[in-house]
Structures are given as structure tokens and as C-alpha cells.
Amino acid sequence: MSIQADTSILNRVDGSATLKSGETEIIVSVSGPIEAKPRQELPTTSALDIIIRPDIGISTTREKLLEDKLRQVLTPVIIGILYPRQLIQITIQVLQSGEDKEYTSKELSTIINATYLALIDSNIGLKVSFAAESFAISTDDEIITAPSRSQLKSSKSSHIVSYEISNGKATKLLFSDSIGTFSENQIYQILDLAATKVEETHQIFRKTIQDKIEKDFIWQL
Amino acid sequence: MSTLIIPGDSIPINQKSEQLIGPGLHIDLNTKEIIPINSGLLQNGNKSIHIESNSKRYIPQTNDYVIGTVTGSFGDIFRVSLSNFSSSVSLSAMAFPNASKKNRPNLKVGSLIYARVSNADPIVDIEIECIDPTTGKDGGFGLLEDGFVFDVNLAFARNLLFDANHPILKLLVQKCKFEIAIGLNGKIWIKTDDLKYTLACSKSIQNCQSVTSTRFKEIINTVFKELGL
Numbered sequence: 375m376s377i378q379a380d381t382s383i384l385n386r387v388d389g390s391a392t393l394k395s396g397e398t399e400i401i402v403s404v405s406g407p408i409e410a411k412p413r414q415e416l417p418t419t420s421a422l423d424i425i426i427r428p429d430i431g432i433s434t435t436r437e438k439l440l441e442d443k444l445r446q447v448l449t450p451v452i453i454g455i456l457y458p459r460q461l462i463q464i465t466i467q468v469l470q471s472g473e474d475k476e477y478t479s480k481e482l483s484t485i486i487n488a489t490y491l492a493l494i495d496s497n498i499g500l501k502v503s504f505a506a507e508s509f510a511i512s513t514d515d516e517i518i519t520a521p522s523r524s525q526l527k528s529s530k531s532s533h534i535v536s537y538e539i540s541n542g543k544a545t546k547l548l549f550s551d552s553i554g555t556f557s558e559n560q561i562y563q564i565l566d567l568a569a570t571k572v573e574e575t576h577q578i579f580r581k582t583i584q585d586k587i588e589k590d591f592i593w594q595l
Numbered sequence: 596m597s598t599l600i601i602p603g604d605s606i607p608i609n610q611k612s613e614q615l616i617g618p619g620l621h622i623d624l625n626t627k628e629i630i631p632i633n634s635g636l637l638q639n640g641n642k643s644i645h646i647e648s649n650s651k652r653y654i655p656q657t658n659d660y661v662i663g664t665v666t667g668s669f670g671d672i673f674r675v676s677l678s679n680f681s682s683s684v685s686l687s688a689m690a691f692p693n694a695s696k697k698n699r700p701n702l703k704v705g706s707l708i709y710a711r712v713s714n715a716d717p718i719v720d721i722e723i724e725c726i727d728p729t730t731g732k733d734g735g736f737g738l739l740e741d742g743f744v745f746d747v748n749l750a751f752a753r754n755l756l757f758d759a760n761h762p763i764l765k766l767l768v769q770k771c772k773f774e775i776a777i778g779l780n781g782k783i784w785i786k787t788d789d790l791k792y793t794l795a796c797s798k799s800i801q802n803c804q805s806v807t808s809t810r811f812k813e814i815i816n817t818v819f820k821e822l823g824l
Contacts, residue, residue, distance in 0.1 A: 388652040408680040497650030499632035503603035540603035590649035595807040
């Protein structure tokens with residue numbers, strides 16, 4: 375599967391990234407820490423405002439669900455106590471969904487990865503790196519990594535797994551979500567497989583970040 | 596030279612000597628470990644360790660020199676904006692040289708000031724002051740009259756301020772005379788005799804952000820030529 379990533383693409387926000395992984399393409403912008411509205415303010419930590427816009431039409435309950443899942447991933451990773459009473463606003467525009475509306479796995483895994491890059495670009499304090507990957511189990515019980523639209527449609531179940539990554543190794547399970555029918559054994563297989571897959575993805579991101587830092591400090595050369 | 600570090604990496608801390616930890620590093624409240632929280636280049640010195648990273652959003656730190664816009668005044672306090680959409684900081688009318696109840700500084704909404712961050716605890720209101728605490732004089736701080744303000748990246752602004760012999764400033768000095776104030780919040784104020792020179796200087800500095808230092812001269816020459824100077 376091909377992954378194309380780029381950072382600092384929007385110049386009026388604090389951090390931004392695009393990510394194209396397979397058929398799915400996402401653009402993410404991060405503004406923050408900025409002044410929160412009184413009703414959003416949290417006294418000891420930063421508030422997270424996540425907005426997901428679909429590729430077609432207006433946002434529905436599906437996008438609200440994605441926002442909620444992304445929040446589950448980001449809340450333990452962002453060091454909120456550094457920015458008390460501040461707001462971190464993350465806006466996500468889906469450019470190409472790459473899957474039918476009844477599925478969310480490919481979109482969500484790309485959103486998690488793209489948000490990681492945008493947060494790095496915005497220099498917001500993160501406890502640890504993270505990456506996600508999507509999977510599907512086909513009707514003949516084969517595990518497919520990063521399924522295509524048609525593979526997903528004919529699958530028995532779809533999964534998304536996200537790991538924390540420190541020193542290039544997947545350490546802690548951050549998020550996992552599955553829809554469909556599957557056995558306990560299969561989910562453990564997927565979790566194992568996901569650990570190696572997110573490490574591979576992370577290597578690509580490391581390269582992207584290296585390029586970004588080189589571009590940021592080009593005037594030092 | 597310096598190595599790339601991203602959140603989650605372990606950092607080489609010298610156990611024997613005492614090191615101050617600077618920006619980009621954070622002590623985890625649960626594990627008490629020192630962890631990198633930003634991605635950038637690790638600067639590991641004898642006495643200090645920090646991560647040099649670039650960003651656009653300014654987060655006030657004590658003793659930073661900043662350029663702000665006055666957005667309002669309430670009693671003895673001016674509200675000052677350091678960057679768009681960030682919470683504004685407060686500037687006491689008493690934080691000026693020779694200030695007293697009767698001698699109030701003449702700041703209007705929209706005035707630009709050059710100041711030092713005196714208290715940057717994120718849980719309370721951040722304060723800035725226009726006074727040099729060692730001498731009690733203005734120390735170059737205060738109202739910035741006329742001139743022009745533009746934005747640059749924060750890492751670039753730091754480099755420009757901390758390096759007194761910065762090649763860009765040396766090259767610009769050869770072209771024209773100017774007054775400059777560099778704020779660590781990524782704002783640069785410049786004032787020259789002629790608008791044309793102001794434009795040329797600001798454009799030169801902005802364009803130099805995205806090229807290697809070997810090309811500074813070329814960039815500055817082209818900008819000045821384009822404006823017919």
C-alpha cells in the first residue's frame with residue numbers, strides 16, 4: 375500500500391498535514407493552543423475541538439462517531455496540562471473516503487495517522503507517537519491489511535487498531551475497534567499483525583518528519 | 596551534529612552532571628521520566644538539554660521578548676494580544692519606567708509595544724512589562740511608533756534575535772538603515788526612512804526563511820532590485 379504524506383501545507387493554521395494511503399485521502403489542520411470559549415474551557419487541561427467534514431454532503435452521525443473515536447485516541451496522547459483553559463482545534467476534511475458509508479475503518483485509520491502528523495507540525499506536546507492501521511477479514515478467513523473498497527465490501531468484519539509507538543516499536547494498544555463477526559483468535563492475530571504494520575507506517579512518518587525539520591531549519595545550512 | 600527526536604523516543608540524559616531541561620522536554624507526572632514532547636533537533640549541552648523545533652503558535656515563556664498589539668485597557672491594566680486567537684496577556688500601566696498613578700503611559704487600542712514576558716504561568720494570567728528589571732530603565736522596550744510588523748516562523752525569529760551577527764541583518768545593513776525589533780512570538784517590527792525600504796527589508800527577511808544561508812545575499816539582492824532600489 376502506498377502512503378504519501380506532506381506537512382505544513384496550509385499557512386494560516388498552526389499545523390497541517392495531508393495523507394493519502396491507498397484510496398483514502400485526508401487533510402488535517404490544527405490550531406492551538408488558542409483561546410477557548412467559556413463553555414469549552416476546562417480548568418486544568420486543554421479542550422479538544424474535533425471537526426470532521428465528509429467528502430460528500432454535510433456531516434452526519436457517522437462523522438460525529440468518528441470524532442468521538444478520534445477523541446478517544448488523542449485524549450491520552452496530548453499533554454493537556456501544558457495548556458490549561460486553552461483550546462486545541464482539529465479540523466479534518468476527508469478528500470477521498472475510499473470506502474462505503476457503512477464502513478469507517480479506512481477513513482478512521484487514515485484520520486488518526488494524518489492527525490498525528492498535523493499535531494507534530496503544530497508542535498503541540500505529545501506524550502508518545504502513534505499510528506493506526508485498518509484490517510478486514512475476508513469470507514475465507516484471510517486477514518487483509520489495508521483492504522480496498524471492494525475487499526472491504528465482501529469482508530466478514532472490519533477492524534482498526536492503533537498503537538502507541540516509542541523508539542520505533544509499538545508498545546501499548548491505544549485504540550481498537552471492530553465491526554462484524556470474527557473469533558477471539560482472529561482478533562489476537564490482527565493485534566499482532568497490526569503491531570508490525572504500524573511500525574512500518576511509523577518509519578514512513580519518521581522520514582516525513584525528518585523532511586519537515588530539514589525544511590524548517592533550511593536557513594541554518 | 597544534532598539528531599532528530601520525536602515524541603516517544605528515549606533521550607540520552609547525562610546521569611553524572613546536572614542538566615537543565617528546556618523546551619520540548621517534559622517530566623511525565625506519573626512515571627517521573629523525562630520525555631520529549633515535540634519533534635525537532637536535540638541540543639544536548641553540558642549544562643542544558645532541549646529540543647529545537649519550529650512552530651507558528653507562540654506560547655509565552657518568562658523573559659521572552661515579544662511584540663504585542665494593545666487590544667483594550669481596563670483600569671490600570673492593558674490587554675495585549677501576542678498572536679491571533681491566543682488568549683491576550685496583561686500589561687500593567689505601572690510596568691513602565693517612571694510610571695506612577697498620575698504618569699500613565701499613553702497607549703491606545705492598536706498601539707504596538709515591545710515588551711518582556713515577566714510571568715508566564717499558564718494557570719494564571721500571563722504578564723508582560725516594558726521595563727528592564729536590572730536597571731529600571733526602558734531597556735529598548737516600550738511603544739513602537741510607525742514602522743511595519745510582519746510574521747515569521749518562531750524558530751527563525753529566535754535565531755534572528757539571539758544571533759547578534761546574523762548574516763541577514765549584516766546584509767540588510769549594507770543596503771539601508773533601519774530600526775528593527777524582533778519578537779520571539781514570530782513578529783518583526785521594522786522602520787526605515789522610506790516605505791520602499793520597509794517593504795524590501797520585510798520581504799527579504801520573509802523570503803530568507805525558506806532558503807539556505809548561502810542564498811541570503813542573492814535573495815536580498817533580487818528583492819531590492821525588484822523594488823528598484
